[in-house]
Amino acid sequence: MEELKTSIKYPELAIQANKEEMLSNMAEFIQPRKTDVLLDIGTAMGDAAFALADHVKTIHGIDINPKYLAKAQKMATEKGIGNIEFKIGTADGLEFPDDFFDIVICRLAIHHFSEPVKALSEINRVLKPGGKFEISEVVYSDFVRSQWSIINHLKEPYDRLYTYLELVHMLNRAGFEIISIRPFNYKTYRGVTKWLNTWFGEGNNEPKERMKDAILKLDKRVLEEMRFTKDPDPEQGWVWYYNCMEILSVKKAKPA
Numbered sequence: 001m002e003e004l005k006t007s008i009k010y011p012e013l014a015i016q017a018n019k020e021e022m023l024s025n026m027a028e029f030i031q032p033r034k035t036d037v038l039l040d041i042g043t044a045m046g047d048a049a050f051a052l053a054d055h056v057k058t059i060h061g062i063d064i065n066p067k068y069l070a071k072a073q074k075m076a077t078e079k080g081i082g083n084i085e086f087k088i089g090t091a092d093g094l095e096f097p098d099d100f101f102d103i104v105i106c107r108l109a110i111h112h113f114s115e116p117v118k119a120l121s122e123i124n125r126v127l128k129p130g131g132k133f134e135i136s137e138v139v140y141s142d143f144v145r146s147q148w149s150i151i152n153h154l155k156e157p158y159d160r161l162y163t164y165l166e167l168v169h170m171l172n173r174a175g176f177e178i179i180s181i182r183p184f185n186y187k188t189y190r191g192v193t194k195w196l197n198t199w200f201g202e203g204n205n206e207p208k209e210r211m212k213d214a215i216l217k218l219d220k221r222v223l224e225e226m227r228f229t230k231d232p233d234p235e236q237g238w239v240w241y242y243n244c245m246e247i248l249s250v251k252k253a254k255p256a
């Protein structure tokens, strides 16, 4: 780990704050119309939905976590945004009719889905033919993904990283045609300590230590690609960066 410590570029850590910039670029990438009806899957606290609210007619934001949705709803009220409906729902069983949406977005959520293939098939079903599907997702090399999946079972069974090619193949198989790809302009970093607290709680140290040990024992090339470094902020502990990709696809028309 010595080499990694010395390669820390501290000023770069500040870049994590560019979430707003990334969100404001979404509309430019997706090119929504004022008449569009949009579904945001895994909306959490509604960040992406809020960023697009002015650009479309209505938004449905769904998530399996009611606590996040309550916060999203509170924020919508505070912001005076009236065209978003937040409700509980799961990606793999969408409670919407066929050919209903003009746009579906899914930002940093697919790697949490227990049934990603079913979810993509559901998204394809509820989109109108020619409708747009935008994914923002964390992507790493095949090597990193396979190494990381070895330790992911220590946390939750479904959280996994996809490679860019896996995502593209999944989209193609689910009936989408990719029309545009760009690196997701969002260099964030996650503090390992805070991240593990969200999964295991503040006091429960044993599984956190086990997970941290497992991470630090990963192949050096993995730690380099994920840019594991020790944060100057002791609250954070070890940190790593997300590499992200934004993919825009359209629902292919069914053969006549």
Ligand SMILES: C[S@@+](CC[C@H](N)C(=O)[O-])C[C@H]1O[C@@H](n2cnc3c(N)ncnc32)[C@H](O)[C@@H]1O
Pocket: 041, 042, 043, 044, 045, 046, 047, 048, 062, 063, 064, 065, 068, 089, 090, 091, 092, 106, 107, 108, 109, 112, 113, 114
């Ligand atoms: C990292 S958060 C997404 C953040 C949000 N999209 C944004 O842009 O700020 C991932 C979300 O996916 C949700 N999620 C996980 N599995 C889901 C599923 N099967 N259906 C819908 N949402 C799901 C989680 O509850 C969580 O809120």
